[in-house]
Amino acid sequence: MPPAPHRAARVPGGRSIDTMSPAEPTAQHDSSTPSLDQVRAALATVNDPEIKRPVTELGMVDDVTIAAGGVVSVQILLTVASCPLKDTLTRDVTAAVSGVPGVARVEVSLGVMSDQQRQGLREQLKGPGSTRDIPFASPGSLTRVLAVASGKGGVGKSSVTVNLAVTMAARGLSVGVVDADVYGHSVPDMLGIGDRRPTQVEDMIMPVDAHGVRVMSIGMLKPRRDQVVAWRGPMLDRALVQMLADVFWGDLDVLLLDLPPGTGDVAISLGQHLANAEVVVVTTPQQAAAEVAERAGTMASMMHQRVAGVVENMSFLPCPHCGPGHRLEVFGSGGGARVAATLSQRFGYDVPVLGEVPLDPRLRAGGDSGVPLVLTEPDAPAARALADVAGGLTRGGRGLAGLQLGLTPVGR
Numbered sequence: 001m002p003p004a005p006h007r008a009a010r011v012p013g014g015r016s017i018d019t020m021s022p023a024e025p026t027a028q029h030d031s032s033t034p035s036l037d038q039v040r041a042a043l044a045t046v047n048d049p050e051i052k053r054p055v056t057e058l059g060m061v062d063d064v065t066i067a068a069g070g071v072v073s074v075q076i077l078l079t080v081a082s083c084p085l086k087d088t089l090t091r092d093v094t095a096a097v098s099g100v101p102g103v104a105r106v107e108v109s110l111g112v113m114s115d116q117q118r119q120g121l122r123e124q125l126k127g128p129g130s131t132r133d134i135p136f137a138s139p140g141s142l143t144r145v146l147a148v149a150s151g152k153g154g155v156g157k158s159s160v161t162v163n164l165a166v167t168m169a170a171r172g173l174s175v176g177v178v179d180a181d182v183y184g185h186s187v188p189d190m191l192g193i194g195d196r197r198p199t200q201v202e203d204m205i206m207p208v209d210a211h212g213v214r215v216m217s218i219g220m221l222k223p224r225r226d227q228v229v230a231w232r233g234p235m236l237d238r239a240l241v242q243m244l245a246d247v248f249w250g251d252l253d254v255l256l257l258d259l260p261p262g263t264g265d266v267a268i269s270l271g272q273h274l275a276n277a278e279v280v281v282v283t284t285p286q287q288a289a290a291e292v293a294e295r296a297g298t299m300a301s302m303m304h305q306r307v308a309g310v311v312e313n314m315s316f317l318p319c320p321h322c323g324p325g326h327r328l329e330v331f332g333s334g335g336g337a338r339v340a341a342t343l344s345q346r347f348g349y350d351v352p353v354l355g356e357v358p359l360d361p362r363l364r365a366g367g368d369s370g371v372p373l374v375l376t377e378p379d380a381p382a383a384r385a386l387a388d389v390a391g392g393l394t395r396g397g398r399g400l401a402g403l404q405l406g407l408t409p410v411g412r
Contacts, residue, residue, distance in 0.1 A: 192370020271303025312336025
């Protein structure tokens with residue numbers, strides 16, 4: 001007897017599945033044909049590459065059809081038509097559904113959410129209303145906020161930031177980076193995403209992913225890469241708030257901020273908006289650099305922020321002839337220890353030297369190529385030193401214990 005005809009049956013949510021017609025009593029369900037539940041279970045394993053949540057949870061699965069011969073058609077709704085990662089999403093959906101027993105072919109079609117659906121997604125992710133609250137400023141936030149600061153430019157602060165972030169992400173932590181160095185925003189280039197632009201859903205901005213790290217920089221919001229940012233205090237404050245409040249960061253373990261050098265407007269704004277942030281001071285061994293680095297640490301204390309420690313970058317050059325046991329102190333010595341000792345005495349608590357990072361041309365090359373040294377040469381002395389710093393900063397896991405709560409005593 002020829003097989004009974006198939007027809008499309010609608011299921012809750014507007015989705016459909018082809019089934020055998022019940023009019024034929026002899027028609028039996030083919031056990032090799034995948035079921036709708038199996039396909040949906042597979043789709044639940046696919047995360048939106050920007051939001052990092054299952055597409056089923058976000059309402060992005062608009063329709064599923066299972067036809068004769070195990071052909072599965074899936075329609076996915078993109079948040080915006082210009083979604084930069086739609087090819088990634090298509091591949092991920094295809095791979096997940098192809099793994100379901102009985103699936104012979106997967107056809108993925110892409111649609112776009114309506115304005116109402118986008119608004120619903122925005123409220124699902126950030127809650128109803130349009131308040132611009134900074135999630136990391138909440139007393140209950142478990143995100144460790146680390147602001148990487150320096151007294152002067154040219155000490156490798158951004159290189160330290162991106163290598164710390166990538167190391168933490170490689171160890172399984174959920175990590176975000178805010179490139180708050182508004183005038184010298186180099187983080188996107190150092191992570192290989194200089195030409196990427198974030199996706200915007202309503203008034204919510206999606207950070208750009210690079211090497212497992214979620215990144216936002218003012219450079220990503222400019223119309224052109226060569227456009228100069230010439231802002232003063234109020235505009236700088238608004239830019240920082242936008243990158244902290246309007247971006248959907250999700251549940252982060254660690255947020256790193258690459259601050260501009262010195263003690264200017266952004267450092268003050270950070271103290272006002274994120275009093276719970278801890279500051280990592282980067283310096284070189286040179287005494288002149290150490291002196292201005294002390295000012296950056298003192299600025300953090302003035303804003304009631306704790307200094308987590310000092311990183312001495314470009315600490316020494318391992319001798320190319322004698323081996324690593326012989327250090328060539330190109331920029332002098334003792335700068336990091338001096339900064340740590342001065343700040344410890346000044347604040348009344350221990351400010352440790354978190355690490356001494358040796359000079360390595362590959363560290364610079366990794367920044368130019370967009371692939372940090374800790375990924376390309378993890379056994380290099382500089383990479384190991386940075387990995388040790390990352391480990392020291394994240395030791396102890398998540399929790400409110402030890403976190404600054406942004407509270408200051410008041411007079412009675």
